[in-house]
Amino acid sequence: MAFRTVHTLARATLNTASDNPMMQEMHLDFFNNDSRKNIERVQNYGFTSVPMPRSKQEGGQQQQQQSGGGETQPEQPKGEAAEALVMFQGGQRNHPVIVGIDDRRHRPRGLKPGENAQYDDIGQMTLMRRKGLFLLTLDGKDDNGNDQERMVSLRHVQKDKQPRPQKQNPSQAGGQSQQSQQDEDFPHEGKTVNTEIRCTKNRIEFRVGDDVVGYYDKDNKRWSFTGEMRLGADDASNPIYGVNGGSGMTTETSGAGAVLVKATKPGPPTSLDTQK
Numbered sequence: 001m002a003f004r005t006v007h008t009l010a011r012a013t014l015n016t017a018s019d020n021p022m023m024q025e026m027h028l029d030f031f032n033n034d035s036r037k038n039i040e041r042v043q044n045y046g047f048t049s050v051p052m053p054r055s056k057q058e059g060g061q062q063q064q065q066q067s068g069g070g071e072t073q074p075e076q077p078k079g080e081a082a083e084a085l086v087m088f089q090g091g092q093r094n095h096p097v098i099v100g101i102d103d104r105r106h107r108p109r110g111l112k113p114g115e116n117a118q119y120d121d122i123g124q125m126t127l128m129r130r131k132g133l134f135l136l137t138l139d140g141k142d143d144n145g146n147d148q149e150r151m152v153s154l155r156h157v158q159k160d161k162q163p164r165p166q167k168q169n170p171s172q173a174g175g176q177s178q179q180s181q182q183d184e185d186f187p188h189e190g191k192t193v194n195t196e197i198r199c200t201k202n203r204i205e206f207r208v209g210d211d212v213v214g215y216y217d218k219d220n221k222r223w224s225f226t227g228e229m230r231l232g233a234d235d236a237s238n239p240i241y242g243v244n245g246g247s248g249m250t251t252e253t254s255g256a257g258a259v260l261v262k263a264t265k266p267g268p269p270t271s272l273d274t275q276k
Contacts, residue, residue, distance in 0.1 A: 008091045013081040014101065016053045017041075020180045022164065024050070026098060028084055039086065041098035051101055052121050055079035080105055124150070139201055152199045157190025 012028040015035075024041045043049075057079040082103035089095040106121045112130060119125040127134040135152050142148040165179050196207040206214040206225075214225035 007093060008088055010086045010088065010096075012084045012086055013078075014051055014054060014084055015081065017051050019050045020165070020183050024048070026051075026084065028086065028098075029078070029081075030086075036096065039096050039098055041084075041101065051082045051103060052106070054081040055105070149200055153189075153196055155190065155196035155198075156194040158192045158194065159187065159190045162186050162188070 010030055012030045015027040015029060017027075018025045018038075021040075024043065025038045026041055027035070027037045028039055029035050082101055082105075084098050085100040086096045087099050089097065103121075106119065108117050108119050108125065108127075111117065115127075115129050117125045117127045122138075122140055124137045125134075127136060137150045137152050139147070139149050162183075165183075193207065193209060196205075198205040198207060202218040204216040204218075205212050212226075214223070216223050
């Protein structure tokens with residue numbers, strides 16, 4: 001009984017995580033060269049994440065080396081990894097469950113008491129600070145080292161709930177890779193977009209479906225809209241100037257201010273935009 005009590009809780013490092021099963025499974029390394037696969041991870045309802053795999057150890061070897069006599073040499077250094085807290089049901093080492101995981105490589109530090117953040121490995125986060133709530137992203141590099149522009153999007157979409165995977169017989173094991181690809185390609189962000197506000201480094205866009213109905217160009221300090229848009233109240237005493245979808249300024253007054261009428265398409269600024 002004492003043995004079971006001592007071995008109820010353990011600490012391990014993460015090699016890889018598989019997000020395809022109904023409950024996420026992980027490959028962990030424990031102490032004394034104890035490595036185990038397919039350990040289920042318990043996550044709170046309504047929240048899920050896929051931890052980053054172990055970092056590659058430069059100049060080191062990931063596998064254990066065997067000496068000529070068949071003895072295992074001391075464990076070789078491995079790359080940095082996320083850390084897991086594992087519980088064993090009844091102290092039996094054949095039933096582990098991951099109850100917590102953290103990654104000191106990427107955790108944002110310096111938050112004040114009461115503040116919190118949901119974050120990833122590239123610096124994106126949902127940040128709750130005392131002065132406000134922030135949804136943050138930043139441009140970076142893709143997996144091939146190419147420049148990548150990222151966006152923050154608030155959208156209403158058409159989508160279906162992701163279906164549960166069908167149970168497979170051992171003879172159908174080859175279908176697991178196909179199911180894995182289907183899960184990775186599932187459009188969680190929506191099949192089609194009804195309406196959207198999209199922010200990138202130099203632009204704020206208002207979209208209806210795939211059409212940009214208005215935007216702000218940061219470099220040119222310029223708003224542009226399609227369709228008809230009225231600026232100001234009906235009883236305004238002074239006209240208000242606005243950009244007419246790339247075709248110049250309008251001061252068409254109706255006792256209210258300017259009206260942006262039937263702009264055909266947002267476009268780059270022209271010389272007409274400086275004329276009043």
